Amino acid sequence: MFLNQLDINPASKAREIVELDYRTAVVFDDYGIRYCCGIQRPLGEVCADQNVNIDQLIAALNKAIRPINISNQTAFEKWPVEFLIDYIVNIHHHYLNETLPVLAEGLSAFTKEHKDRFPAINELNRVFNKFAAANPAHLIQEEENIFPYLRQVAHAYEDEDTSSFAPLMIKTLRKPLASFMEQDHQVLQDSILQFRQLTNNYTPLTGICPSHKVLLAKLRELDNDMTQHFYLENDILIPKVLRMEQELLQRNN
Structure with a gap:
């Protein structure tokens, strides 16, 4: 659930994304998209039903999982x-x-x-x-x-x-x-x-x-x-x- 490389696209499912990187959970919460239990549908379908811009959602998810590291060599x-x-x-x-x-x-x-x-x-x-x-x-x-x-x-x-x-x-x-x-x-x-x-x-x-x-x-x-x-x-x-x-x-x- 941490720092995995993700290929997020309209066919991806919220629960699978959160399972791979927990930091995406807050994005789904912000957009009102369930990721915990129940039947999971592709993001494209969910966004169409909930009037969510799929491109904006994917951009927010990718921002949430971007690598931010501090080198162990930092003095x-x-x-x-x-x-x-x-x-x-x-x-x-x-x-x-x-x-x-x-x-x-x-x-x-x-x-x-x-x-x-x-x-x-x-x-x-x-x-x-x-x-x-x-x-x-x-x-x-x-x-x-x-x-x-x-x-x-x-x-x-x-x-x-x-x-x-x-x-x-x-x-x-x-x-x-x-x-x-x-x-x-x-x-x-x-x-x-x-x-x-x-x-x-x-x-x-x-x-x-x-x-x-x-x-x-x-x-x-x-x-x-x-x-x-x-x-x-x-x-x-x-x-x-x-x-x-x-x-x-x-x-x-």
Whole structure:
């Protein structure tokens, strides 16, 4: 269900397309075309019946499955602090803000319909709701408190301006960051681990419907995004700024 090469044409069927790449599900939802259960007809027929422009639909589906990859050779550690923060906010924070409400709604609807058949889905829904509820405050804390402070330290370091760093010394960078990493991040990381356990690493059950496969694929996508998000902050950004802070402190001695 992920990154397969698809030849989408009027003879293709919605369910088969979604089975091959879960990212097409949102396009079918937008156009009001069913892909989950029931008799599947060729897209050409469905579009004619529902007054949907087949060329526009196919274009939207192809856009949804276009490959977007980041090279493993990307040297994040060499990026300037400003650029790294902007990347985290515009890529990872934006992804969470856009994805979590939609995924929460889909998971809640699926839980109501299939909780008897899939008992673990109740616990998965509970854990996900806790995860989604914790994220807004976490992102606000980063964007309004942590990141502005990191930018200040980086500016002082790059300008070699010890006087601009002096007022920053009123605060202790290590203390809020330690709390930020150990508490906020740990709660989110624990939720990701529970997602994996409750879904057997996002493995679909035999004979499961496409809508459940789509949910599992989206959870896996969230897992992948959060893994890189944590890596950029915990292993690259925060240690980099702490080293800058230490050097600035030494300059003021």
